Amino acid sequence: MTVAAGIGYALLALGPSLSLFVSVISRKPFLILTLLSSTLVWLVSLIVLSGLWRPFLPLKANVVWPYALLVLSSVCFQEALRFLFWKLYMRLEDVLDSFADRISRPRLFLTDKLQIALAGGLGHGVAHAVFFCLSLLTPAFGPATFYVDRCSKVPFFLISAIIALAFVTIHTFSMVIAFEGYAKGNRVDQVIVPVIHLSAGMLTLVNFASEGCMIGVPLLYLVASLTLLHCGKMVWQRLIESRNQSGSTLR
Amino acid sequence: MAMGLPRLVAVSLTLALVSFFPPLPISLAGEIASIESVPDLQKLMYVAVDGYPCVRLLNLSGQIGCSNPGLSKVVAPIIKLKDVKDLVLPHTVLVTADEMEDFFTRVSNDLSFASKIGGVLIESGSSFQQKLKGLSPDKMFPQAQFSPYGNVDYKWNPTASSIMWKAYNFPVYLLSESGISAVQTFLSKKEMKHKTYTSDVAEFNMVMETTKAGTHNSEACLQEGTCLPLGGYSVWSALPPINVSSSNNRKPIVLTVTSMDSASFFRDKSFGADSPISGLVALLGAVDALSRVEGFSNLKKQLVFLVLTGETWGYLGSRRFLHELDLHSDAVTGLSDALIETVLEIGSVGKGLSGGINTFIAHKTRVSSATNMTLDALKIAQDSFASKNIKILSADKTNPGIPPSSMMAFMKKNPQTSAVVLEDFDTKFVNKFYHSHLDDLSNINSSSVVAAASVVARTLYILASDSKDSSNSALGSIHVNASFVEELLACLLSCEPGLSCNLVKDYISPTNTCPGNYAGVIIGEPSSKPYLGSVGDVSRFLWNILAEKTSVQKGNTTSSCSKGTCSKTDELCIKAESNKEGTCVVSTTRYVPAYSTRLKYADGAWTILPQNTSDAMGMVDPVWTESNWNTIGVQVYRVQHSAYDNAVLVAGIIVTTLAYIGIMVAKSFITKALKQD
Numbered sequence: 024m025t026v027a028a029g030i031g032y033a034l035l036a037l038g039p040s041l042s043l044f045v046s047v048i049s050r051k052p053f054l055i056l057t058l059l060s061s062t063l064v065w066l067v068s069l070i071v072l073s074g075l076w077r078p079f080l081p082l083k084a085n086v087v088w089p090y091a092l093l094v095l096s097s098v099c100f101q102e103a104l105r106f107l108f109w110k111l112y113m114r115l116e117d118v119l120d121s122f123a124d125r126i127s128r129p130r131l132f133l134t135d136k137l138q139i140a141l142a143g144g145l146g147h148g149v150a151h152a153v154f155f156c157l158s159l160l161t162p163a164f165g166p167a168t169f170y171v172d173r174c175s176k177v178p179f180f181l182i183s184a185i186i187a188l189a190f191v192t193i194h195t196f197s198m199v200i201a202f203e204g205y206a207k208g209n210r211v212d213q214v215i216v217p218v219i220h221l222s223a224g225m226l227t228l229v230n231f232a233s234e235g236c237m238i239g240v241p242l243l244y245l246v247a248s249l250t251l252l253h254c255g256k257m258v259w260q261r262l263i264e265s266r267n268q269s270g271s272t273l274r
Numbered sequence: 275m276a277m278g279l280p281r282l283v284a285v286s287l288t289l290a291l292v293s294f295f296p297p298l299p300i301s302l303a304g305e306i307a308s309i310e311s312v313p314d315l316q317k318l319m320y321v322a323v324d325g326y327p328c329v330r331l332l333n334l335s336g337q338i339g340c341s342n343p344g345l346s347k348v349v350a351p352i353i354k355l356k357d358v359k360d361l362v363l364p365h366t367v368l369v370t371a372d373e374m375e376d377f378f379t380r381v382s383n384d385l386s387f388a389s390k391i392g393g394v395l396i397e398s399g400s401s402f403q404q405k406l407k408g409l410s411p412d413k414m415f416p417q418a419q420f421s422p423y424g425n426v427d428y429k430w431n432p433t434a435s436s437i438m439w440k441a442y443n444f445p446v447y448l449l450s451e452s453g454i455s456a457v458q459t460f461l462s463k464k465e466m467k468h469k470t471y472t473s474d475v476a477e478f479n480m481v482m483e484t485t486k487a488g489t490h491n492s493e494a495c496l497q498e499g500t501c502l503p504l505g506g507y508s509v510w511s512a513l514p515p516i517n518v519s520s521s522n523n524r525k526p527i528v529l530t531v532t533s534m535d536s537a538s539f540f541r542d543k544s545f546g547a548d549s550p551i552s553g554l555v556a557l558l559g560a561v562d563a564l565s566r567v568e569g570f571s572n573l574k575k576q577l578v579f580l581v582l583t584g585e586t587w588g589y590l591g592s593r594r595f596l597h598e599l600d601l602h603s604d605a606v607t608g609l610s611d612a613l614i615e616t617v618l619e620i621g622s623v624g625k626g627l628s629g630g631i632n633t634f635i636a637h638k639t640r641v642s643s644a645t646n647m648t649l650d651a652l653k654i655a656q657d658s659f660a661s662k663n664i665k666i667l668s669a670d671k672t673n674p675g676i677p678p679s680s681m682m683a684f685m686k687k688n689p690q691t692s693a694v695v696l697e698d699f700d701t702k703f704v705n706k707f708y709h710s711h712l713d714d715l716s717n718i719n720s721s722s723v724v725a726a727a728s729v730v731a732r733t734l735y736i737l738a739s740d741s742k743d744s745s746n747s748a749l750g751s752i753h754v755n756a757s758f759v760e761e762l763l764a765c766l767l768s769c770e771p772g773l774s775c776n777l778v779k780d781y782i783s784p785t786n787t788c789p790g791n792y793a794g795v796i797i798g799e800p801s802s803k804p805y806l807g808s809v810g811d812v813s814r815f816l817w818n819i820l821a822e823k824t825s826v827q828k829g830n831t832t833s834s835c836s837k838g839t840c841s842k843t844d845e846l847c848i849k850a851e852s853n854k855e856g857t858c859v860v861s862t863t864r865y866v867p868a869y870s871t872r873l874k875y876a877d878g879a880w881t882i883l884p885q886n887t888s889d890a891m892g893m894v895d896p897v898w899t900e901s902n903w904n905t906i907g908v909q910v911y912r913v914q915h916s917a918y919d920n921a922v923l924v925a926g927i928i929v930t931t932l933a934y935i936g937i938m939v940a941k942s943f944i945t946k947a948l949k950q951d
Contacts, residue, residue, distance in 0.1 A: 025916070025919050027916075027919045027920055027922070027923040028914065028918075028919035028922045028923065030923055030926065031919070031921075031922035031923035031924070031925060031926035031927075032922060032926065033926070034923075034926025034927060034929065034930050035922070035925060035926045035929055038926055038927075038929050038930030038933060039929060039930060039933030041930060042930055042931075042933040042934035042937055043933070043937055045934070046934060046937045046938060046941065047937065047941070080310075081308055081310060084308060134944070134948070158312070159312060159315065161312060162312065162315055162316050162319055165316075165319075165320075166349070166477075166911070166913055167319045167320055167911035167912060167913060168319075168472065168911075168912050168913060168914045169315065169318065169319045169912070170463075170472075170912070172463075178914070181922065188929070255940075258944075259947075262944060262947050262948060263947070265948075266947065266948060
């Protein structure tokens with residue numbers, strides 16, 4: 024579909040990530056490191072999952088439950104990994120805080136912690152977009168286009184980029200929710216992240232139906248907006264809390 | 275916080291309901307073509323189409339055939355011929371076989387129509403073959419400039435359209451059966467999509483080197499090395515083998531001639547079943563029958579069988595053979611012009627069957643004792659069959675002379691040639707698909723070929739024994755093996771089994787399965803002992819099979835040979851391909867290069883010799899060459915309109931920019947919230 028369309032699809036999937044990187048992540052070298060290592064960790068997790076499932080592939084094309092099982096197992100694995108990732112981060116936070124104490128510098132602020140979580144989530148999102156969308160995008164730079172029979176209204180690459188954008192959003196902000204949930208022990212936040220991940224994964228199975236993508240993709244964006252809203256609400260609450268706290272200590 | 279949990283439960287339940295229930299009632303429509311990798315995706319996007327191209331051929335004054343107009347691939351939207359009305363840009367036109375002749379005639383006459391043609395895809399499925407009564411892209415009098423008589427306007431091939439002799443500035447591709455289904459499947463998918471945003475295009479990669487180099491005739495392209503001359507290797511064999519060392523006591527020669535090359539609009543689909551392969555198979559059937567006859571060395575005359583190639587392109591085989599005879603070269607050791615008493619050419623003999631009787635017409639070059647002898651022999655042979663289902667007739671007196679055949683070249687060289695041409699037609703061709711891609715196995719009748727082989731075998735025996743008495747015992751024992759003939763027809767005139775049939779694989783290891791009976795180009799230096807990699811499959815097969823059939827056993831032992839050499843000088847190593855050990859046989863079978871007498875090979879390049887008045891045929895020879903090319907292929911795919919591509923780019927930029935703005939707003943919000951005190 025020519026170079027213009029290829030760049031367009033890449034920007035659709037990863038443009039907002041790029042904006043986030045430029046405006047937030049690139050300001051602090053530590054965040055860039057967090058982003059890179061997070062991307063690496065999640066890419067490795069996807070490779071491990073494909074390795075585990077390799078003996079069972081290819082799955083039968085007309086039956087849904089093997090795919091549902093694939094999604095379920097992958098989500099469980101990644102959520103477990105997310106918890107481990109958070110544990111690793113906590114240890115790192117302790118190291119950074121004690122280092123700050125030693126050199127008489129302030130400890131990590133709330134905003135710093137939120138930004139680290141955001142970088143981690145962005146890494147997860149970018150890994151997903153690269154694995155599921157960018158790796159298939161090379162033919163989009165050629166002259167031809169492709170329509171899948173079951174989603175015949177929209178070119179394959181466009182749907183792929185749109186779905187990737189939704190997942191980038193979901194992964195980025197659910198990492199923020201998860202980190203805060205694990206740190207504060209908030210049950211709601213801890214449970215809502217796997218639920219969102221799992222339902223987003225299951226919603227992609229709706230695309231199996233003929234023209235299912237017309238329903239599946241808007242629902243996916245509904246989930247993404249819910250994630251964004253919940254994260255925004257949670258961050259707002261934390262900021263108000265911390266402001267009140269700092270205000271009360273000052274008084 | 276307390277409100278969060280019920281809300282969470284509600285949301286997750288709704289989502290679970292939505293995710294799990296819809297997939298159950300909705301049936302999974304259609305088949306998924308499983309894409310397991312990016313190359314799989316590319317194969318689905320770019321559908322390769324199988325078929326046969328029309329290529330660029332050049333002569334001394336210009337060029338014919340088809341090619342991409344420039345150096346790049348041709349990409350044009352596909353449209354059916356009936357939908358071609360007001361087009362702005364060049365399109366790819368889908369033409370069916372029955373519309374083909376009218377289409378190309380119109381392209382040659384109407385320049386504005388021709389400018390709208392970007393490329394052509396020809397559909398020639400079996401459904402169209404029934405509709406067609408005839409298709410012949412050749413001329414009405416093929417190779418009239420070589421005729422030994424004056425009437426060049428006589429219409430031997432009245433339904434001809436001459437389209438293969440014109441030049442076209444666009445690529446033309448004949449779709450195979452699989453190609454047709456690939457294109458039809460691809461186009462049918464379009465019905466489901468929005469027709470406004472996409473168009474189905476065909477991409478032709480048929481760039482000819484002569485177009486790239488700007489060499490537009492044979493002389494220029496041979497100098498630049500962007501083309502090669504047409505030609506190949508003819509094969510001759512003697513029954514019984516000629517003792518080369520004893521130069522005296524040479525018997526007079528009865529020469530039987532046939533040709534092995536055909537042509538059509540499409541280089542790789544020219545079986546030439548009736549014209550001339552039926553004649554070739556009849557010759558092989560006759561040789562096989564005669565090989566089982568005892569006592570050939572006691573007969574009065576020497577039989578020589580000659581299979582020529584390049585006959586379609588200016589009688590290259592005949593002219594070069596006659597030239598080599600004049601030069602007494604190595605290729606024709608044992609033969610001489612003076613020894614050839616009479617010639618019998620077997621032309622098209624595949625359509626002689628009608629009402630249970632096989633009728634063949636004998637066209638004689640001139641009235642002489644030799645031709646009368648041949649005609650008498652044919653009559654005796656005809657009568658010797660108990661079933662009486664073969665008839666030989668003399669040609670109509672109103673014919674201007676012999677039909678287009680190798681004997682025209684022989685006559686032009688030597689008007690005293692006594693020859694008879696055996697054909698299945700009299701005043702005009704009965705082959706309505708002469709030199710077309712439809713002259714295939716379904717166009718001939720194998721029993722007609724068997725009948726021709728039988729009558730030729732017995733005629734040759736009568737001529738060789740030079741006895742007028744029809745001693746039926748000797749004649750009656752000459753039988754053509756009908757299953758051998760049928761197997762040969764399947765090997766040389768179809769793609770399954772094609773040249774991979776057991777009969778051919780017994781003698782050679784073929785490089786292609788589909789026999790392309792197009793002469794092709796002559797590769798490397800022409801010689802009587804050529805490098806076998808430069809010799810075509812059919813020529814090598816003929817050399818080996820004729821060597822075996824005309825061989826005599828010296829004693830009871832057969833020695834094996836490897837590397838193609840036998841210990842004794844009069845022995846040949848046959849069946850030695852594909853690392854097998856060959857067999858040494860005593861036989862006189864040689865290759866004779868076939869190429870224009872106007873060409874000379876020196877220092878790795880071809881040069882055109884100046885016109886020579888002593889070579890009358892060289893004066894009218896077009897000197898055909900074929901352009902070189904890199905790859906040839908056609909694929910079809912779907913493209914979006916450029917407005918759509920630009921819209922996607924703009925959408926991507928907008929999404930990125932909006933995200934940036936949103937993040938900036940959120941950042942300032944948060945900073946403000948933190949600073950508020």
